[in-house]
Amino acid sequence: MRKQLFNVGAILQGLGITFKYMFVKRPTIEYPSIKKQHAPRFHGLHELRRYADGKERCIGCELCSSACPANAITVIGAENAPDARVSPGERHAASYEIDELRCIFCGLCEEACPTDAIVLTPRFEMADYRRGAFVYSKDRLLVPTDAGVGTPPDERPNGIPADLGRVAEVKSTMSVDRGYSATHRGEVLKTERKGLAG
Ligand code: SF4
Numbered sequence: 001m002r003k004q005l006f007n008v009g010a011i012l013q014g015l016g017i018t019f020k021y022m023f024v025k026r027p028t029i030e031y032p033s034i035k036k037q038h039a040p041r042f043h044g045l046h047e048l049r050r051y052a053d054g055k056e057r058c059i060g061c062e063l064c065s066s067a068c069p070a071n072a073i074t075v076i077g078a079e080n081a082p083d084a085r086v087s088p089g090e091r092h093a094a095s096y097e098i099d100e101l102r103c104i105f106c107g108l109c110e111e112a113c114p115t116d117a118i119v120l121t122p123r124f125e126m127a128d129y130r131r132g133a134f135v136y137s138k139d140r141l142l143v144p145t146d147a148g149v150g151t152p153p154d155e156r157p158n159g160i161p162a163d164l165g166r167v168a169e170v171k172s173t174m175s176v177d178r179g180y181s182a183t184h185r186g187e188v189l190k191t192e193r194k195g196l197a198g
């Protein structure tokens with residue numbers, strides 16, 4: 001009898017806690033429909049910016065790649081054609097790739113860039129099931145021509161940007177084959193450099 005009373009008491013105690021929290025404000029948020037604000041200087045997914053005239057800011061100098069402590073960036077520069085300039089400088093990035101799985105989001109690439117081309121945005125939704133999908137090539141990093149010039153590093157929005165959609169949309173076009181092979185840097189670089197020289 002005493003044991004049964006104890007069990008009933010325990011059940012009532014449990015229900016009491018349940019009822020108590022029914023009227024308390026919930027600390028959880030309904031992600032992804034509601035997103036929490038994060039720190040203003042939060043470092044998330046990279047973005048390659050443009051100038052106002054649409055030209056790419058990146059001049060293929062590879063300084064970001066040299067500064068990266070995680071060896072996550074691979075840049076292959078090429079000469080600009082005088083009649084079809086990609087960037088205002090002599091050179092542009094023929095290929096630009098960041099392996100976001102290697103990246104530690106330190107922001108040194110952003111600091112090293114002489115043209116403010118590469119910036120870290122507050123975007124953080126990068127989850128995927130394939131390793132290859134984390135190797136972001138230029139087509140996914142570069143701001144589309146119809147989406148402005150990109151966010152300057154010193155004017156990052158304080159939290160989730162309203163334009164989150166642009167990079168996320170292009171993301172699904174990633175080729176897994178290219179992503180995987182790009183992680184074997186030596187071989188890919190040799191092949192691509194040969195291709196460019198030819
Ligand atoms: S944020 Fe740091 S680790 Fe990531 S690519 Fe830039 S320099 Fe490399």
Ligand code: SF4
Nearest residue numbers: 058059061062064113
């Ligand atoms: S992003 Fe900046 S540092 Fe990196 S190659 Fe382009 S211009 Fe140079």
